Amino acid sequence: MVYARKGEIITCENGHPIGVFNRDVDKSETARVDQIDWLIDPAPKDGDPIGELHCQCGAAWARAPRWHSVQVFIGKEWRIL
């Protein structure tokens, strides 16, 4: 099953762009930061603790204890890998 398709955009809950998937990612894969072309600076790094990550506007765009168990906001919904 596909988790995210190439070109899908991660946004914050207010719709600000955060990053774009640079390839299809299957649900069986481990989430990694190099699956995404980041539009934010600094870009997240593999191994970073996540907790809840926020846009500059204050809205959340990711939440998880770790990168391999991550929820990101894509197309107006939280998607769980």
Ligand SMILES: [Zn+2]
């Ligand atoms: Zn925002």
